[in-house]
Amino acid sequence: LIMVIGALITARWIVQPIDRLSRTARALGAGELSARSRLARSDEIGELGYRIDEMADRIERLLVTEKELLANVAHELRTPLTRIGVALDLAGEGDSEAARASLAEIAIDIAELETIVDDILTAMRFEVASSEFPLKRAVLPPAEIADAAASRLRARHPSRPFVTNVARDLPAIHVDRVLFRRVIDNLLENAHKYSPDGRAPLSLEVACDAKRVVFEVRDKGIGILTDDLPKVFTAFFRGDKSRSRETGGVGLGLTLAKRIVEAHGGTIEITSKPGEGTNVRVAVPAVD
Structure with a gap:
């Protein structure tokens, strides 16, 4: 009798959690x-329950991310499509001067949309890459990256005060020219967008720190809230919930910057104070 009771208890101890796992799987x-199964066990069945719950968490996050992406892209498409429609209406009514006047704003909108599409495609490439992301590396002088990024910023925002300070005799870096320059471009563009006072200066400094080359972007803009700092590298995170056109985008820029920098064996760090500005420091290994 004792053996029978023991067998029943053991069977129940095994069957109940398996039944819970089965119900959880059916619900998902x-x-x-x-x-979620929420099994509090330290054996193999508990481990299986933990893995199922972990998988469910990841699926839920992926679906939330997909919805956020669709919402963000829809938001970013609305204004340029409206402007294009207005320009076409004006041209159709014979008001060619007014239609021509809107072309500059449409060109800016299209450039922003191209950046968004590039961000999404690059993010997809990182997700698809099963191991190390394939980089097209070349040995480059840091000044080449800094000068190209500075020229792009000045061309897009000629009235913005901007200072570059590139140290002499810097060691070369082994980077993907397109992707790494994109990181610096993104950081400078963020510094501009989040510095609403057009007189507030931006700066890009490049120096050597031990065996690393450091690119540092500084602004005196609105800064980042302390609670938001740990989240800034999270995909689709945006601290500015108002989503104004001046700070548009889908929230992938810093996420991609971190992935690209880390793929190069480097680090990216952000320090910021609300109302005082933000410093972003990117460090990558120097070529020996």
């Missing part, structure tokens, strides 16, 4: 993404 399959 039916679209109930909040379903």
Whole structure:
């Protein structure tokens, strides 16, 4: 009798959690993404329950991310499409001067949309890459990256005060020219967008620190809230919930910057104070 009772207890101890796992799996399959097994066990069944719950968490996050992406892209498309429609209406009514006047704003909108599309495609390439992301590296002088990024910023925002300070005799860096320059471009563009006072200066400094070359972007803009700092590298995170056109985008810029820098064996760090400005420091290994 004791053996029978022991067998029943053991069977129940095994069957109950398996039944819970089965119900959780069925609920997830039916679209109930909040379903979790929450098994508090330290054996193999508990480990299986933990893995199922972890998978459910990741699926739920992926779906939330997909919805955020669609919402952000829809938001960014609305204004340029409206402007294009207005320009076409004006041209159709014979008001060619007014239509021509809107072309400059449309060109800016299209450039912003191209950046968004590039960000999304680059993010997809990083996600698809199963191991190390394939970089097209070349040995480059840091000044080449800094000068190209500075020229781009000055061309896009000629009235913005901007200072570059590139140290002499810097060691070369082994980087993907397109992707790494994109990181610096993104940081400078962020510094501009989040410095609403057009007289506030921006700066780009490049120096050597031990065996690393450091690119540092500084602004005196609105800064980042302390609670938001740990989240700035999270995909689609935006501290400015108002989503104004001046600070548009889909929230992928810093996420991609971090992935690109880390793919080069480097680091990226942000320090900021609300109302005082932000410093972003990117360090990559120097070529020996």
